[in-house]
Amino acid sequence: MTSPRPTSVLVVCTGNIARSPYLERRLQNDLDHISPQAFSVSSAGTRATSARGMASGTRAALTRRGISERGFRSRQLTEADAKAADLIITMSEPHRRDILDIAPSVLTKLFTVSELEALAAAEVPTVSHRPQDRIQLAARQRSTTARSPQREVHDPYGQGDSAYAAMAERLDHASSGISNWLAAK
Numbered sequence: 001m002t003s004p005r006p007t008s009v010l011v012v013c014t015g016n017i018a019r020s021p022y023l024e025r026r027l028q029n030d031l032d033h034i035s036p037q038a039f040s041v042s043s044a045g046t047r048a049t050s051a052r053g054m055a056s057g058t059r060a061a062l063t064r065r066g067i068s069e070r071g072f073r074s075r076q077l078t079e080a081d082a083k084a085a086d087l088i089i090t091m092s093e094p095h096r097r098d099i100l101d102i103a104p105s106v107l108t109k110l111f112t113v114s115e116l117e118a119l120a121a122a123e124v125p126t127v128s129h130r131p132q133d134r135i136q137l138a139a140r141q142r143s144t145t146a147r148s149p150q151r152e153v154h155d156p157y158g159q160g161d162s163a164y165a166a167m168a169e170r171l172d173h174a175s176s177g178i179s180n181w182l183a184a185k
Contacts, residue, residue: 006040007131007182010085012095016045016074018055018157018164019091023113023171025067027089030179038183039131044077046098051075055157057164065172079103082110087135089113089178092152108139114151115142117174120181131182 009027013020020043028041052074053059059069082088082103088110090096096112111119119138153170156163 006038007086008084009039009041009087009089009182010081011041011043011089012046012077012099013043013091013153014045014047014095014155015052015157016043016048016076017052018058018155019153019167019171020045021054021069021072021074022058022061022168023089023091023175025062025069025072026065026171026175027179029065029067030175031183034179034183035185042081044075044081046077046095048074048076055164057156057161058167060161061164061168065168077102082106085109086132087111087182089116091155109135111138111142112151113153113171113174113178117177120177129185134182134184 009031011020011023011027024041024043028039031039031041050073054062054069054072054074062069077099079102082099083106085106086109088099088106090099090110090112093112096110099106099110116138119141122141153167153174154163156167
């Protein structure tokens with residue numbers, strides 16, 4: 001008997017060198033602690049320059065948390081990426097709109113970090129052990145969560161160590177709530 005395909009999570013920001021790679025690696029780490037090999041997390045950018053490494057501030061923040069950045073290369077988001085993912089998490093509302101421009105059919109699996117974090121915190125019922133069922137239920141309940149631009153994850157690129165620290169702290173909190181909700185048994 002073959003094991004089921006891992007639930008695929010795609011994290012998206014602009015350049016795919018700071019925010020999305022951080023959440024990619026952090027979320028994969030958190031999900032692996034809860035449910036090893038059940039999730040596959042990747043990232044892409046809406047305006048990425050191919051094959052760049054992570055921003056140094058992102059690498060440093062991951063290293064401080066004992067999470068490897070090894071093997072990472074930025075990549076441009078494609079329609080195929082969006083359609084193939086079971087869940088798409090963006091850093092901001094503009095990223096969400098960019099994705100809908102290229103793949104409108106992904107709306108039911110597309111959330112901003114803040115939106116998904118709020119749904120997880122509101123304890124959207126986990127009526128099923130299947131992450132895909134939780135994602136569908138969250139999409140149906142999305143109108144109950146308020147979207148707030150202040151809750152978007154700001155880009156730390158070129159802004160110094162304190163901006164990277166703030167990004168990492170914000171995404172650590174988000175990853176914890178999202179991973180606990182998504183992988184709950």
